[in-house]
Amino acid sequence: MNKPQLALAKGEKTVMSEEVGMQEMVTLKTIAETLNTSNDLNLMLDTVVGKLLELTGLTAGWMFLINERGDYACVSDYNLPPALLRKDKEPMRTGTCWCVNRFRDGRLNHAVNIINCKRLEDAVEFQWGDTHDITHHATVPLRSGDKMLGLLNVAAPAKEHFSDSELALLQGVAYQIGSAMDRMRLYRAEQQRADLYAKLGEFSTALGLAVNECSNSDAFSVKVVQLLGQHYDWPFAAIIQQKNGMFVLQAVYADNKVRTLSSALVSSEAANHMNRVIHSHRATSLSAIEVAEILSLYEPDQTMNSIASGMVVSLPYHTPGETGVLVIGIGTGTAGPVQADLEMLEALAEHIAAAWESLKLAENRRELARLEERNRLARDLHDSVNQILFSLSLTAKGAESMLTASEQAHPAAEAMKDIRTLSQEALKEMRALIMQLRPAGLEAGLLHALQEYGTSQGLQVVMNRTGMRSLPRNIEEALWRIGQEALNNIRKHADVPSAEVSLKLSEHEVVFTVADHGIGGAQRPKTSSGNSLGLSIMKERAESLGGRLEIVSSSRKGTTVTAVIPLPFESV
Template structure:
């Protein structure tokens, strides 16, 4: 080749290089402009893949995003061959391939040629359909800085090799896509965080208005999960409470429905993880298996396909026997940092509302006690004194009339008046004692013994076990024991009774026994229409307990109240 021909060849080569360089610049510029056209991730990726194939002359492309656990999702595809479109793109959603495996192993750091595509090989082997003569593809890692995000794959019919310049161009495009994906993820994360915190304010306001409607912990838990379901997009929410040393699901929200649950305990494995949540004082992740067990307890007739994992936060109640855990089920996308932050804030708001509920209950209880004390004082200062004066007057009149036989009927009438007034005075003193119990601060058994003595009964006290009783349970047992001793005085026709208090870790049992004539022959007792017995049962049932009455003409009567106790940390 002579010098003019050599110079011409060099010029043509230089011109081609410049043309290729310009084409690469146009491609990168067009991709950059395309990446800034939308904040919708899927729409943006579909558009950029299509534009990349148009500029490079390739025909098919697809993109995988791969999370920290190695789970991949095909987020975009363009012009896939029919073999990969079968059954709603099942080949792109399931199975594995060389490029994904190499990405997981950390061995895919730059654009490379893939000799064979396993998905297309399977399509040919199992005759899934036409592959458009595509057998190979190039794969390029998507990254933002040091963070690996996924893979970009591109291919064309009968193309088995990509040149170094083509791979370099694809590498540059992949960097642009990776940066745009990360930018959009950050934008969406901040947008979600803002939305979640805005909903937190609405939730807190609604809970503050509704808390006074709750009468106990079950009603409170039910209201909490209901409001979480109304304000947030989490598919599942539940509150787990520690009762008698075991964790049980108390209330749950799922499928737009709220329900209370039976006291079925969690398995040892899940309970151990819940204990870890309590001890760590931080939001903790739950695996798919763990959240599935909790969900199954709440919705045994449903599957957990829409819930891939969960997060749990401790509800920082001040009393150890009321330890609670708030559990949230998360969809297939997994929990974001914003979900964790808001769940922790939710737990604080719920705990504050719980304390407000307890304070409101205490205020109502103090108001009831003050009203009973006021009524007791009024009865003592008015009706009680009048009855006492009536008894003394009747006794004086009886003495004045006793010397005359002609006035004997009047004397007998005065005796009856004095007896009735003394009985009424006794009943009034018993009523005042019930309204304003004296001696309860010295202990339940001491107070019942004092009350029995004031009613003219000899009361034998027995006690088994030792632990403190919550005030509401102690007062309920006091009222039940009072009514039991009243029944002994009125109906047993015997001046003695036995009171037994049995305390265990899980329950308290109060028994009032007499050896009198029994109340089985009283129609109102056997039919359950007795007001006193009904009130006793209501008191026990209001605390989740039960009341049993066994009466026999030969063996007397036994009243047994069983009330469950909250878990007490030692």
């Protein structure tokens, strides 16, 4: 070849190289523009695969996304041969191939030629249909930085080799696709975070309005899981409370229904997991097996089978002895919890704890209102009825003295004596009622107050105390009322001048006992409506605190009233 011909060939090669370079730049520019046209991942992938094939002259392409566990899914395809479209693209959804195996093993870091495509070989071997003479494809890993996302495969009939420049172009496109996918993932995560916090605001508002409807912790737990079911699309939500050192499954939302299971104890393995969550103060993700372990006592027909993963977070109650855990189940077909879900769950737990504190404050306000009303009633009775009864007693005594002063007793003298006796009894009852309405002396302690009260009723009260710890105000007042009623019954019916009061305190409960050695319930009036009402009120007071009241009575051993009340955990 002479020099002019050599120069002409070099010039043609330069022109061709420049044309190829321009084509590559146009391809990359077009792909970049296509990637920025949509925030819908599937639509974007379908569009970009079609555009890539159009610009490169290839005819078929498909894309696999592969997660950390190695599970793959064909998320986009373009112009697949009929052999790979059979049975709703079953060859693309099942089985394995060389490129996927290489990706799982970490040996696929750059664009490569694939000599044998197992899916196409199977199509020929098992006669699945026409393969359009496609036997080879190029495989390009999709990545964003160091994060591997999946594979891009492209092919054309009778094309058995891809040049280095073609592979370099495909690798550049794959980097663009991977970066766009990561951008969309971040966009979806932020969008999901915004949606979750919008739902959190609606949930918090509804919970704040519903707090006043709740009278105790059981009702509060039911309301919480009910509102979670209304505002979120979680198929399962449960609240577990710690009572006396044991974790109890208190309320459950599942199958669009709310159930209360306040007597269902979780397993020891689940309790250990709950303690770790409580001590960490952080939300954690759960596998389906861990959710099933935690909620092993709750076995709905279909709910547990539909849960793929879950989340759990402690409820940061500020009330001593109150500990709770919120468990969320995430359904199959839904992505597992990400950091945004866990952060939102922690915020959700804070809102629930704030509502719980509002409930306790409302209870305290109601209790203070009741105390104020009792004090007002006690003052009114003391200033009015008590003074009238005292005046009546003095008047009857004076009239009786006048009627008995003469030598011959007046017929009305005996009646006046009865009036004086009855007025003194009524005055004594009124003073006891005022004392019950206004429990003066509790500031010095429950036993001291009961001893003072017994003395005022003419009883010698022997006190006995075992154990040292503080009593919550509501429990102390309930025991005060139970002790008052028991001492009143002893004064009226036991026919003895003394009583024994004991208080046994342990870590988990208080045992309060009032006993006498009188004639016993067998000889006491049983038709008195006041007596039966008093006993029922004592039982109601004990049961309202989760405890029980036992009354044992015999004509030989007297009567023993025992109240057993569980105590909340007391931190040291």
